Amino acid sequence: MRAETNQKTQIAIVGAGIAGCIAALALSKHFQVILLDKHTHPLAKAGECLPPAARRILKLLGIEHLLDNGPHLVSQGMLSYWGSSQPAVVDNLRNPDGLGWHLNRTQFETQLRLQCLRSGVQCIWPAKPITSKFHDNRWLLEYEHKQQTLSLSANVVIDASGRHSVFARQQGVTRKQYDKLVSIWLSAQFSVSKNMALISSSQRGWWYSAPIPSDQFGGAINNAQSRIVSWQLNAEQLQKQDHQDVEQFLQQARMTHGFKTLIEQLIPNTQTLHGLVAANTSKLEQVAGKQWYAIGDTAMSFDPLSSQGMYNAMASAMQLCDMLIHNGLHGRDTACHYQQQMDKVWQHYLHHKSLYYKQAGMMA
Ligand SMILES: Cc1cc2nc3c(=O)[nH]c(=O)nc-3n(C[C@H](O)[C@H](O)[C@H](O)COP(=O)(O)OP(=O)(O)OC[C@H]3O[C@@H](n4cnc5c(N)ncnc54)[C@H](O)[C@@H]3O)c2cc1C
Numbered sequence: 001m002r003a004e005t006n007q008k009t010q011i012a013i014v015g016a017g018i019a020g021c022i023a024a025l026a027l028s029k030h031f032q033v034i035l036l037d038k039h040t041h042p043l044a045k046a047g048e049c050l051p052p053a054a055r056r057i058l059k060l061l062g063i064e065h066l067l068d069n070g071p072h073l074v075s076q077g078m079l080s081y082w083g084s085s086q087p088a089v090v091d092n093l094r095n096p097d098g099l100g101w102h103l104n105r106t107q108f109e110t111q112l113r114l115q116c117l118r119s120g121v122q123c124i125w126p127a128k129p130i131t132s133k134f135h136d137n138r139w140l141l142e143y144e145h146k147q148q149t150l151s152l153s154a155n156v157v158i159d160a161s162g163r164h165s166v167f168a169r170q171q172g173v174t175r176k177q178y179d180k181l182v183s184i185w186l187s188a189q190f191s192v193s194k195n196m197a198l199i200s201s202s203q204r205g206w207w208y209s210a211p212i213p214s215d216q217f218g219g220a221i222n223n224a225q226s227r228i229v230s231w232q233l234n235a236e237q238l239q240k241q242d243h244q245d246v247e248q249f250l251q252q253a254r255m256t257h258g259f260k261t262l263i264e265q266l267i268p269n270t271q272t273l274h275g276l277v278a279a280n281t282s283k284l285e286q287v288a289g290k291q292w293y294a295i296g297d298t299a300m301s302f303d304p305l306s307s308q309g310m311y312n313a314m315a316s317a318m319q320l321c322d323m324l325i326h327n328g329l330h331g332r333d334t335a336c337h338y339q340q341q342m343d344k345v346w347q348h349y350l351h352h353k354s355l356y357y358k359q360a361g362m363m364a
Contacts (some may be wrong), residue, residue: 009034009122010329012141012154014129014167017042019296019313020160021112024121025061026321031329034152035116036127036143042109046185046230046277048212049075049197049307050108052097057314066111067101071213073195075100081200081257083360089196102197103310104213132157132170134290155291155329158320160313162297165284173286178350179364181205181303183279184243185230187217188271190262192225201360202256205233206305209262217272224267229253232279232304243276279304281353287342288335293320299342303353316342 009032013020016037024035050067058064076099077091092099117123124145131142142151159167165175197210209229216226231242231252241248250266253259280301287299296313319341323334350364357364 006150007034007122007152009152009154011156011158011324012036012139012152013158013160014141015160015162015296015298016113016116016123016125017109017160017162017296017313018112018310019162019298019317020158021109021116022057022061022314023158023160023295023317023321024116025063025112025119026318027324028116028119028121030325032122034122034124034154036129037123037125038128040125042106042113044217044274045105046183046228046274047304047309048103048105048228049210050101050103051307051311052092052095052100054100054311054314055097057311057318060318063115066108066115070111071104071107071215073102073211073213075102075197075210076195078197078199079258081198082206082356083201085257087258102210102212104216106216107213129166129170132167137291139291156324157292159292159294159298160296160317163278163282163301165294165298167292168284168286168294168298171289171292173284173289175282175284178281178283179303180235181232181279181281182235182238183230183232183277183304184249184273184275185228185277186246186249186271186273187212187226187228189221189224189267190227190265191223191267192227192262192265195225198258198262200256200258201362202252204237204252205231206360206362207231207253207256207259208304209259221267221270224270227262229259229262230304238276243273246271246273249273281350283346286339288338290335291329293335293338295320300346300349302349305356306349306353308349312345316345 011033013035024033080088127143127145129143133140138153139157140153200207212226214226253263283300287294295316302309327334354364
């Protein structure tokens with residue numbers, strides 16, 4: 001099929017997750033932006049805990065009301081059995097940025113996409129990039145849209161396609177994986193009233209549970225609380241039943257500090273085992289190149305233990321956008337400076353990750 005070149009823009013962003021939408025919103029006041037995503041609607045995802053500092057970024061973009069008026073829950077803090085059989089309370093009340101959130105993740109991403117449409121960003125979904133080529137100082141992208149092959153040309157491309165890093169991979173950039181962590185997650189209704197998250201290290205990996213907005217995965221039951229429960233472990237230690245047999249999953253949870261009581265409060269037949277997702281620490285060998293940049297999970301994926309993935313998606317998008325706005329689209333040193341900033345964030349993350357795992361007697 002012949003590709004039709006029908007669009008020209010200053011910036012093309014591949015991926016309308018949190019990183020892509022935040023970048024599109026920050027850039028749309030200064031440049032023409034096209035935002036592409038392969039899915040017409042955001043998919044359900046496991047990550048829901050948004051740290052309090054995220055409010056600062058949403059405030060800069062004038063969209064902090066999305067958190068207050070949306071279906072999201074405030075997060076009061078966490079009960080932690082990390083490396084200990086005794087619980088410790090990690091209290092958000094002491095955080096200078098205030099409380100965090102347990103997001104209805106799909107709804108939050110839908111809110112961000114709508115905000116992009118309202119801000120004049122040209123949004124194309126479904127759109128799946130097929131090829132990319134640098135020609136005459138511009139990028140030419142071919143993409144599949146409703147069984148047609150279309151193309152667009154852009155001065156700058158931002159890859160925000162998450163772990164797939166679709167554009168960066170097309171440029172031959174490799175992604176280094178630092179561990180083999182996977183996550184198995186379940187949603188269910190519980191007869192619990194506490195709005196706290198729960199974390200616990202265990203013999204095989206670690207467990208996490210948090211309240212989620214009641215409308216997220218099926219109907220809510222009166223006086224019950226919807227929660228997710230997830231188990232993070234090394235793929236090499238994984239057995240088939242762990243992620244295929246809900247009883248085996250719950251049995252493993254019962255053997256973990258703090259989770260026995262929680263599982264006793266699970267309302268029978270309300271559980272859905274969502275299966276297995278990659279949760280490894282990984283990073284692109286190069287996060288910027290000739291008139292292209294990678295942000296969010298595309299640039300670097302954090303262990304869910306950090307609860308920093310969504311914040312990093314927002315922060316890396318804002319860091320890059322500040323540079324593009326101040327230096328222009330063809331700023332000579334932007335790629336180099338952005339790479340240096342991301343390398344610093346990465347070193348900081350690896351250091352903290354190793355401290356936390358050591359605390360629980362585990363290898364980072
Ligand atoms: C088990 C688990 C639990 C987590 N828990 C938390 C948590 O509690 N708190 C937290 O902050 N973070 C958490 N995270 C991390 C967080 O979910 C990610 O860091 C975050 O999703 C990164 O956002 P992103 O926009 O960079 O990428 P993504 O969310 O992956 O978005 C990428 C977008 O690109 C699109 N796309 C993909 N491929 C293509 C393609 N070929 N063409 C076009 N579009 C494409 C996708 O449809 C998607 O919309 C967790 C992660 C895991 C795995």
